[in-house]
Each structure stands twice: as structure tokens, then as C-alpha cells.
Amino acid sequence: MKKKDLILILVLVLISVAGLAAAGFLQKDEGAAVVVTVDRQEYGRYPLSEDRTIEVSDEAGRNVIVIKNGQVDVTEADCPDKICVDHAIIRYDHETIVCLPHKLVVEIVGGDTSDVDVTTR
Amino acid sequence: MTKKLTVSALLVALAMILSYLETLIPFNFGLPGVKLGLANLVVVCALYLLDTRSAFLISMVRILLIAFTFGSLAALLYSLAGGLISFAVMALLRRNEGFSVIGVSVAGGVTHNIGQLLAAVLIVENLNLFFYVPVLIIAGLITGLLIGIISKYVIPPVKKAVRQM
Structure with missing residues (x-):
């Protein structure tokens, strides 16, 4: 050598x-991101690590999405059934909250995987 | 001339056997695309036993023969890319007196991996593959070091035997 x-x-x-x-x-x-989709179009992409409140409102309706402590929740909506508001908070990869009347989908991408639930793709 | 041809033929045969051995006993490093590359031992030795031209021919012939025997067309493209680049670099360093067999072999191992990665980037058209470069450098370094150390002990006796042929 x-x-x-x-x-x-x-x-x-x-x-x-x-x-x-x-x-x-x-x-x-x-890092992990929260992707908000309205009527199949991507509305916005926000880091899961930053706390923020997103208000999505168009002719179909209004939803308020809150990102806090790495968890996402839909807190307000003017849809009739309020399924998105009643939905549990999401925090793991591929978890979603859907508001069908407003064609709104909130999904976590690139996040940690849950120990309990597994998504197959 | 006959002697050179005989030695070249022996080395090509040896490269093929070493590649076959490697398919039997996979030296798995747990990384995709990373292998020991025992056949490269032959090319390194050829650079020190014969002239550059013969060594180049040995390298090309063994790549074609090995790919057609054990591999696929895709494997041929990757080995050609790696083989050409690593041969060019090794032949260059071989002429530099400052490097020993080990340095030449390490440079060859690393550039072989880089060449294969470049071919992969061109084929799948995904620049994200470049994130794999550091891993491939380390892998090439380790395999090149092993091949270099073996070469260091193999070349002198073989050289003596060739001279007595």
C-alpha cells in the first residue's frame, strides 16, 4: 500500500x-406532509410538523382543517352529515379524512407508519 | 505472441469460473446491485501481467461471455458501462507509479459502481438514483480493497510462472 x-x-x-x-x-x-385535495385537484400541501389552520371554502361548501402537534383534524364544516368533523384525528401515513359532499380529501403522505393499522397498496 | 494469447485465454476462462462461483455463493452485502466482483480480480491481474491492450480485450471478452452465459441484456449494458469506465481509470492509475495494486483496484471498484449507476440513470431516467452514490462508493471501496489485497499476493507468483512458460 x-x-x-x-x-x-x-x-x-x-x-x-x-x-x-x-x-x-x-x-x-x-418530512411528512398533509395533502388537501378538492374535487381531485390538489388544493394545498402543508408540513405535518407545523401547526396551522387551513380554511377551504368554495361554492360546494366550507371546511376548517387544523394541523396541531403532528395531528390533523377537521373541526368545522357546513356539510349536512358532519362525518368529516366526527372523524377521529389522523396522524399516520396514508390516513385520510374525507368530506364527500364537498369532494374534500385530507391525506397524510410520507408520515410515520402506525403500529396498529397497515395500508396495502 | 502464442504465449500472450494463451495467458489471455487462461485469464478469460478464470474470469468466467470466478463469475460462476459468485453465482453459486452469493456474497450478499444486503444492498441491491452490490457484489464482490471476483471477475475483476482477473482484470486487475491482467493489467500487471500483460499490456494494456490485452487486458482491455480480456475485460471486454469476459463481460460479453459472462453476460451471455449467466446474465441478461440489461445486465450486459450495466456491466459494459461499469467495465469500460473502471478499465479506463485502472489503466490510467496503473501507469502512475504512485499507486499500488490496491489503489488501482479500489479506483476500479468504485468507478465500476459509478458506471453502472450512470447506465441505470440513463435507462430509468430518474435522477433520484444519485442519492445512492455514497453507498456505491463505500461498497466499491470495500470490494476494491479486497480484490486489491488478493491481487497483491496473487500477481508476483503468477508473473513468475508466466515468465517460465
């Missing part, structure tokens, strides 16, 4: 460590 061999190996190790760190950093930035 010569000196240049060692330098080559060292440089390669450094490149890959830097690459792994960069990849980890980039992927962390994305």
Missing part, C-alpha cells in the same frame, strides 16, 4: 460521508 493509495481511499471515504450527510439533510427537509 502506497501513500497515494491511502490518499485515494481517504478522499473516497470523505466524499461518501459528505454525500450521505447531504442526502440525509435533503430527505429530512421534506
Whole structure:
């Protein structure tokens, strides 16, 4: 083993460590997101980690979606059945809350997987 | 000339047997696309036993033969991409006195993986594959190191035997 061999190996190790760190950093930035879809069109995409209140209102109706502590809930709606409001909070990957009268779908993408429920695709 | 041809033929045969051995005993690193690449041992040795041109021919012939015998068309494309790039880099470093067999083999292992990844990126047209580069560098480093260490001990006696042929 010569000196240049060692330098080559060292440089390669450094490149890959830097690459792994960069990849980890980039992927962390994305994180889990809450996707709101109205009538099959994506209405908005919000990070699950940030608390916020989203009001979706159009001619079909009005819904208020609350993201808090990594959980999503529909708190208000002017639909007749209020199934979306009564729906339990969601927090895991692929979980959804649907408001059929308003054609509204709230889904979590890229989140943690639930220990209990599994979604098959 | 006859001697060179005989040695080349022996090395191609050896590369094929080593590839066959690898299909029998998979050295699984738990990573897709990562394997030991025992056939590369032959190419590294050829670079030190014969001239660059013969070594190149050995590398190309073994890639074609191995792909047609054990692999598929896709496998052929990937091995060609990896084989060409790694051969170019190894032949270059071989001429540099500062590097030993181990350095040459490590560079070959890493660039072989990079070449395969480039081919994969062109074929599936997905740039996200580049996230896999660091893993492939580490894998190529380890396999190249192993092949290099084996070569270091294999080349001198084989060289002596070839001279006495």
C-alpha cells in the first residue's frame, strides 16, 4: 500500500460521508406532509410538523382543517352529515379524512407508519 | 505472441469460473446491485501481467461471455458501462507509479459502481438514483480493497510462472 493509495481511499471515504450527510439533510427537509385535495385537484400541501389552520371554502361548501402537534383534524364544516368533523384525528401515513359532499380529501403522505393499522397498496 | 494469447485465454476462462462461483455463493452485502466482483480480480491481474491492450480485450471478452452465459441484456449494458469506465481509470492509475495494486483496484471498484449507476440513470431516467452514490462508493471501496489485497499476493507468483512458460 502506497501513500497515494491511502490518499485515494481517504478522499473516497470523505466524499461518501459528505454525500450521505447531504442526502440525509435533503430527505429530512421534506418530512411528512398533509395533502388537501378538492374535487381531485390538489388544493394545498402543508408540513405535518407545523401547526396551522387551513380554511377551504368554495361554492360546494366550507371546511376548517387544523394541523396541531403532528395531528390533523377537521373541526368545522357546513356539510349536512358532519362525518368529516366526527372523524377521529389522523396522524399516520396514508390516513385520510374525507368530506364527500364537498369532494374534500385530507391525506397524510410520507408520515410515520402506525403500529396498529397497515395500508396495502 | 502464442504465449500472450494463451495467458489471455487462461485469464478469460478464470474470469468466467470466478463469475460462476459468485453465482453459486452469493456474497450478499444486503444492498441491491452490490457484489464482490471476483471477475475483476482477473482484470486487475491482467493489467500487471500483460499490456494494456490485452487486458482491455480480456475485460471486454469476459463481460460479453459472462453476460451471455449467466446474465441478461440489461445486465450486459450495466456491466459494459461499469467495465469500460473502471478499465479506463485502472489503466490510467496503473501507469502512475504512485499507486499500488490496491489503489488501482479500489479506483476500479468504485468507478465500476459509478458506471453502472450512470447506465441505470440513463435507462430509468430518474435522477433520484444519485442519492445512492455514497453507498456505491463505500461498497466499491470495500470490494476494491479486497480484490486489491488478493491481487497483491496473487500477481508476483503468477508473473513468475508466466515468465517460465
